[in-house]
Amino acid sequence: MKDTVEIRWHGRGGQGAKTAALLLADVAFSTGKYVQGFPEYGPERMGAPITAYNRIGSDRIRIHSNIYEPDYVVVVDETLLESVDVTAGLNPDGAIVINSAKKPEEVKEHLRGYTGKVYTIDARRISVAALGKYFPNSPMLAAIVAISGVIDRATFLKEMENSYKHKFAKKPDVIEGNMQALKMVLQEL
Amino acid sequence: MAIRERLSGNEAVSYAIKQINPDVMPAFPITPSTEIPQYVSTYISNGEMDTEFIPVESEHSSMSATIGASAAGARALTATSSCGLALMWEELYVAASNRLPVVLALVNRALSGPININCDHSDSMGARDSGWIQIYAENNQEAYDNFVQAYRISEHKDVLLPVMICQDGFITSHGVENIELLEDEEVKNFVGEFNPEHYLLNTKEAMAVGPYAVSNYYMESKKAQTEAMKNAKQVILDVAEDFAKMSGRSYGFFEEYRLDDAEYAIVIIGSAAGTTKDAIDEMRNEGKKVGLLKIRVFRPFPETEIAEALKHLKGVAILDRTDSFNAHGGPLGSEVTQALFNAKCTMEVRNYIYGLGGRDFKVSDVKKVFEDMEGLVTEGKEVEQYQYIGLRG
Amino acid sequence: MATDISKITEQSPWQDLTVGNQIYGSGTAKLFHTGEWRIAKPIFDSEKCTQCLLCTPVCPDSSIPVVNGERGDFDFDHCKGCGICAAVCPFDAITMKEGQ
Numbered sequence: 001m002k003d004t005v006e007i008r009w010h011g012r013g014g015q016g017a018k019t020a021a022l023l024l025a026d027v028a029f030s031t032g033k034y035v036q037g038f039p040e041y042g043p044e045r046m047g048a049p050i051t052a053y054n055r056i057g058s059d060r061i062r063i064h065s066n067i068y069e070p071d072y073v074v075v076v077d078e079t080l081l082e083s084v085d086v087t088a089g090l091n092p093d094g095a096i097v098i099n100s101a102k103k104p105e106e107v108k109e110h111l112r113g114y115t116g117k118v119y120t121i122d123a124r125r126i127s128v129a130a131l132g133k134y135f136p137n138s139p140m141l142a143a144i145v146a147i148s149g150v151i152d153r154a155t156f157l158k159e160m161e162n163s164y165k166h167k168f169a170k171k172p173d174v175i176e177g178n179m180q181a182l183k184m185v186l187q188e189l
Numbered sequence: 190m191a192i193r194e195r196l197s198g199n200e201a202v203s204y205a206i207k208q209i210n211p212d213v214m215p216a217f218p219i220t221p222s223t224e225i226p227q228y229v230s231t232y233i234s235n236g237e238m239d240t241e242f243i244p245v246e247s248e249h250s251s252m253s254a255t256i257g258a259s260a261a262g263a264r265a266l267t268a269t270s271s272c273g274l275a276l277m278w279e280e281l282y283v284a285a286s287n288r289l290p291v292v293l294a295l296v297n298r299a300l301s302g303p304i305n306i307n308c309d310h311s312d313s314m315g316a317r318d319s320g321w322i323q324i325y326a327e328n329n330q331e332a333y334d335n336f337v338q339a340y341r342i343s344e345h346k347d348v349l350l351p352v353m354i355c356q357d358g359f360i361t362s363h364g365v366e367n368i369e370l371l372e373d374e375e376v377k378n379f380v381g382e383f384n385p386e387h388y389l390l391n392t393k394e395a396m397a398v399g400p401y402a403v404s405n406y407y408m409e410s411k412k413a414q415t416e417a418m419k420n421a422k423q424v425i426l427d428v429a430e431d432f433a434k435m436s437g438r439s440y441g442f443f444e445e446y447r448l449d450d451a452e453y454a455i456v457i458i459g460s461a462a463g464t465t466k467d468a469i470d471e472m473r474n475e476g477k478k479v480g481l482l483k484i485r486v487f488r489p490f491p492e493t494e495i496a497e498a499l500k501h502l503k504g505v506a507i508l509d510r511t512d513s514f515n516a517h518g519g520p521l522g523s524e525v526t527q528a529l530f531n532a533k534c535t536m537e538v539r540n541y542i543y544g545l546g547g548r549d550f551k552v553s554d555v556k557k558v559f560e561d562m563e564g565l566v567t568e569g570k571e572v573e574q575y576q577y578i579g580l581r582g
Numbered sequence: 583m584a585t586d587i588s589k590i591t592e593q594s595p596w597q598d599l600t601v602g603n604q605i606y607g608s609g610t611a612k613l614f615h616t617g618e619w620r621i622a623k624p625i626f627d628s629e630k631c632t633q634c635l636l637c638t639p640v641c642p643d644s645s646i647p648v649v650n651g652e653r654g655d656f657d658f659d660h661c662k663g664c665g666i667c668a669a670v671c672p673f674d675a676i677t678m679k680e681g682q
Contacts, residue, residue: 025365029195038364041221041307041547060367062463064328064360065551288602349601387604395608402603409596410603416596 004057005150006067010086011076014046016137021052023141027159028056031151036061049084056150072148075099076136081110092116097143099123099136119147119189126184131177138178142185153186192370198361201333201368202294203228207238208376212263215243215254219273220306221358222296226268248273252280259289260398262388264340266291270358271298274312284351285320286414287399290343291351298358299546307547308358310510314520320414322352322421323488327462330368332356334438340380341428347420357460371436379435418489425486442491444483445498447473451480453562454499456525457508458484461550468555479559490524496532504537504562510544518575537565540575548579616643620663622678626655630675637667637676
């Protein structure tokens with residue numbers, strides 16, 4: 001029954017974690033999957049810790065509760081590691097990916113004994129190199145796709161290009177920059 | 190040909206509104222329903238529909254304008270949540286008693302206080318006796334399908350009552366899920382044109398709407414209103430049958446899930462039913478005979494049908510997403526228990542309050558309820574008649 | 583459900599009311615003769631009347647007909663005998679008399 005992959009996103013209001021979760025749902029949907037993408041809503045403001053979720057599977061998803069035992073966790077802002085128990089319930093056969101310039105073994109001390117795989121990706125370096133600005137959500141989206149394998153990489157790139165073309169129809173350089181960021185992450189992971 | 194999409198519940202309802210293209214939509218924003226007037230007004234700006242959108246200064250006005258438009262002869266609707274519905278209080282009764290077939294897209298949210306923006310059913314359950322038909326959804330698909338069926342029910346000559354199409358705030362309204370949409374033409378043909386027999390803008394017939402009724406008329410007019418609510422039962426089933434022919438998706442007053450051979454069942458409304466189904470599958474794998482009755486139509490209340498569906502059970506747990514603060518239960522608990530009593534059913538019945546103000550309702554909560562019920566029946570374990578679940582302390 | 587409102591009375595059963603108590607027709611207040619309620623009657627003295635028309639707008643039952651800018655005698659089908667017209671008339675052209 002558990003062919004559904006569950007992903008939990010931790011970010012700060014304004015960083016695009018919710019948007020990234022919805023984008024992941026979009027892309028997975030376009031590959032024929034059943035999806036859920038939903039944030040946990042409250043009176044959030046810029047900078048407040050927020051959580052968003054994805055369920056992706058090959059059968060219709062009925063459950064409507066939050067995710068307590070995720071297969072994967074994405075941390076969009078590494079400063080959250082101090083204050084939020086990001087590995088709570090995380091499947092030891094799954095993985096966590098953290099936006100950080102540090103090596104995985106350097107962040108491990110904050111992961112409260114999590115025994116599964118730990119990845120880091122320097123979304124700032126990649127985003128600045130590709131886009132000239134710091135938008136962590138595209139690199140982190142590529143990172144979770146690479147690590148979880150919920151979508152085939154080539155399909156992911158094709159669908160993201162379509163999505164960016166639709167969203168940034170009048171800004172071709174933004175499309176190119178975002179695509180560049182995605183490709184850089186896929187190469188690193 | 191069904192259109193495969195992924196939409197949030199608010200997007201799904203807005204899409205249904207676009208396809209129906211009603212005449213008038215007055216609206217005032219309130220979380221979490223705000224997106225509905227936003228999407229609709231965007232569709233209008235883009236020339237995809239030509240509904241007259243009226244921005245107003247409050248929900249008292251949005252419902253008043255909806256009533257006025259409907260009385261004038263327009264197909265009208267609005268959307269709201271929580272305190273917005275509360276501010277429409279008087280108008281809800283005016284719409285129902287004047288027998289105006291308006292539709293309200295309600296996105297359920299806790300009604301203050303403490304102030305809270307998340308889901309529970311205290312807003313619509315507070316309005317349960319206002320004379321509106323109430324139809325609830327488990328997911329975005331049902332919210333869409335229910336909305337497409339709404340006008341056929343409300344405008345039926347045997348009914349002529351307003352309809353509230355409810356979905357769970359944030360959980361379905363802002364959650365993106367797969368959905369199958371109908372073609373524009375299919376929806377248009379299904380819903381049809383609104384041709385009221387009497388309307389204020391008819392130049393061939395003068396009329397007055399909403400007259401004062403002295404005591405000698407008042408009670409008779411209320412009896413007529415309650416008969417219309419009874420008539421709505423057959424109309425809801427007929428419309429659902431036509432809808433199933435078009436869409437392949439069947440609806441009734443409620444959905445039974447693994448209920449036939451069940452010994453214990455949960456009765457619940459809304460998005461939590463999906464979570465309950467997953468829990469039931471897990472428990473069935475462990476040999477537990479558990480099932481679900483998910484209420485779709487709360488008004489009119491399908492009393493005899495519910496009792497018939499539940500009569501074979503050993504234990505029934507009725508779960509309310511609001512408290513009646515009557516010190517003995519929630520509204521669904523009261524009404525289902527009454528249905529069972531009237532049908533002379535004597536199984537164990539317990540009432541739980543869950544999910545207030547967006548408190549997450551989990552698979553483990555469902556299991557706890559079933560374990561309670563089984564312990565009560567098989568071991569005589571004490572289970573409070575009415576209790577909160579998912580609570581600290 | 584009825585549509586002919588002239589057939590609806592306070593004795594009509596619920597099945598015979600219109601949907602939502604809607605009233606099909608206009609000016610239906612004319613059908614209701616409030617003149618029966620009168621216990622004092624205004625008497626119009628056309629000799630004293632200067633046609634100032636102060637009385638017309640204050641009549642709560644529109645029972646002072648004005649034709650070609652001049653008021654005539656009362657519409658006693660609807661005049662309830664409230665006496666407001668007599669009170670506002672500056673020329674004592676209206677006096678109230680007890681009885682129908």
